[in-house]
Amino acid sequence: MPTPILQVKDLHTEFLTDGGVVKAVDGVSFDLYPGESIGIVGESGSGKSITALSILRLVPDPGRVVSGQVLFHDQDLLQLGGEEIREIRGRDIAMIFQDPQSSLNPVLRTGFQIDEAMLAHNKANRKQARQRTVELLRRVRIPAPETRVKDFPHQLSGGMRQRAMIAMGLANAPSILIADEPTTALDVTVQAQILELLADLNRDLGTAIVMITHNMGVVAGLCSRVLVMYAGEIVEQGPVEQIFEHPQHPYTWSLLRSIPRVDALRHERLRSIEGLAPDLLHPPAGCRFHPRCPFRVEKCFTDEPRLQEVAPDQLAACWVTMERARKEMGADDLIDIRPGAGSGLRKGELTE
Secondary structure, eight states: OOOOSEEEEEEEEEEEETTEEEEEEEEEEEEEOTTOEEEEEOSTTSSHHHHHHHHTTOOOTTEEEEEEEEEETTEEGGGSOHHHHHHHBTTTEEEEOSOHHHHSOTTSOHHHHHHHHHHTTTSSOHHHHHHHHHHHHHHTTOSSHHHHTTOOGGGSOHHHHHHHHHHHHHTTOOSEEEEESTTTTSOHHHHHHHHHHHHHHHHHHOOEEEEEESOHHHHHHHOSEEEEEETTEEEEEEEHHHHHHSOOSHHHHHHHHTSOOTTSOTTOOOOOOOSOOOOTTSOOSSOTTGGGOTTOOGGGGTOOOOOEEEETTEEEOOSSOHHHHHHHHTOSOOTTOOTTSSSSOOTTOSOO
């Protein structure tokens, strides 16, 4: 078994607000291996982006990482000084943000900004940096890179700006690339091109990728392992194919039932997840998903579940896994069971 390149251990990130403390990341732990591509998925507000920002210590005020460890090559990033963590950012761990328009400086030429990413870490002199910038723009499939390197960000299309951000992230050949919703603002054709590009980089350069997204289809096409987050916690994790074929947490099951599938029967309707994510100022007791869960039992209201192995290499934090629900219901397919549908389980219907 290879040694993890990144280990996140019991990470807690909080925001101090006028109303109280928001536990945006509450006990997140996972490992990332060299050359691996993992996905972190969940609804908006589940803590995906804050987890990534916490790794690089970029959490905006009034947020702060209050406990945990982020080990990069056995070095705890949370214990480094300001200058030391700045050396890590961009050089060893790079991040692609969701909106390249706001990440790129509008008054500086695109090529200059990529050059600076290398010059800041003393990776090259200015001539060498410009040569590598042109090569990077070509690698990320920007046409006529010798010309485009002189363009300002507003002169590039949305897809080109995102490619330029990827080139900037790769400028120093980092070991890890964190991509935070890199395809959200792009049309579907450009989305596919960006995902293909990231897959090529992962395969050809061996760059480990952390893909943050709410799109399960993105994870299926790019990642080998997936972490499902809900209300600041990881509720399920495991190999992508296994999670997609046999989800064990009701939230994962619900997410998968809410996306269109080409192999679905024509009369099947997409299932929405009823209700709203909990207010993290006042999260519910017990399992945080129980107010929206169609399979909840009495224990879900009082006892918080912890991640435990439910299948080889698959962990879930749930008192009622989907496998158990199937056995108790005596049903092979639970597609019609959902909150408010009249056919779902009522509180306490499963045996303890």
